[in-house]
Amino acid sequence: MTENFLKNYRTLGVQPGVSWKQLRQAYKKMVNAWHPDRFQQDVRQKRLAEEKTKEITQSYKELANYYMKFGVLPLPVEQETSPVTGESTVPAGPTKDPAAEAGIPEPAAAASAGESRPWISRQRARIIASLALIGSVYYLWQYTPWEPGNHALVEAGPVIQAPTAAPEQEDVTPPAKHFTTGSSLGEVYAIQGVPTRTENNVWHYGNSKIYFAAGKVIGWEESMDSPLRVSLVPGQTADDNRYFGKGSTKAEVLAAQGAPDRDAGNVWEYGASQIYFEGDRVREWQEAPLYPLRVRP
Template identity: 30%
Template sequence: MAHETDFLDLYGKLRLEPGCSLDEFKQAYRRNVALWHPDRRRGTRADAIAAARLQRLTAQYGAAMDFYRRHGRLPGAPVVAQAPVAETVSAEPAAMPRIDPVASVASGAEAPARARRVAPRWWFGAVLLGIGAVVWSTWPDGPESDPGEDPGSPVATRADAVPTGTLALGMSPDEVLAIEGEPTRRGTDRWEYGPSWVRFEGDTVVDWHSSPLRALRVGSSRPRP
């Protein structure tokens, strides 16, 4: 069974805090890859240990970058709250109503009453415009696209590339491909999707593990008996 990716363990290996920047995270990963690469330990008895540690570190790093692409932040990093948009009201004075000089002489007493009726209407319209601006600015954007994909291609988003459906025991490899897409690593009897995996026996699905870091399209994390 594949180990659940432990980001606390990853930060400990990189000697970083969860609130570090993306550049610091990548640089620390490259330093550790150079440290544990088997080429630097050729001819020593620690080759197997170094290769296993490097493989584990690479899997954890890949899961962390997948988390960053989907959420816009590294695992464990604090969520930055969006600053509230201040409601603004136009400071332009209300347009003065056109007054007929002849009518103003005849009905001078009615002018203040008309001005009192116009002012509340203007302020009510300004408040409605301010509320509309706040709603528009805080309206959520569309689904985040992968920076490495071409927005104009037919597989720009995972939702477009993978049809709907859920995995089930007894499915064939072709059915799994139609639901989950191409695995990140394909073995003879197990396909890996980051920290998640699907196991086959005789070209049929017999088991799976769905990690919350890269969830499979299943009803539960493990098959129900």
């Protein structure tokens, strides 16, 4: 694993080997903790939080891209060692006969040591058995499936994970299909993806914008060439029995009229029709004939 991936893990406050679900949870926690709105009273701290948020987002993006490409998160490369001696378990090469290395024929070597050929046979048998054991361990290590996050493979070059079961769908599928007013930073990221850029309390997605306050969505501007995955208040749908009028809340307008084509804070636009708010309440509206509003009769 490259030093850059290690830095990404450190930035998100987790250790290599975490699951994809744990990584997402850590990212959401870090983004909420470092959101610039939490440091409104300290300009220096707010500027630091903005840089930290960018660094956190970039680190998560690099790890997420790796996960989407390989199906696993990058893991550290470790060399297997003996638990007793601490020495490498990888064989250094074929074991040579000491007598042969010294240039002494086998019979002469046995005679000089006062030993017979059976001792040499037993020595060779032990060597062959050791090599067979090492070969068996290597085979199991190379071809037995490993659980992601628990083991690492020793290799030169990019980390390649041994064949594993497909990632759980619940870890890859976003928890919701759309976001709306009041959604958190983490929810917007999981649904809409990585923003093109961030600027103070505004996330840009192409020509579309999403506005935040205290880490929650308060409005958006949607461009036709950069659609947003925005919807009504969760659990509510517009029907013929829902209307709004003066004094209605934004949530009531959403339930009756649906998501606006453009949200400018105190002004919501539905085509050429406009609804004006004072705080969270409807103050008045202007209705265009071709864009009717569901105003209470």
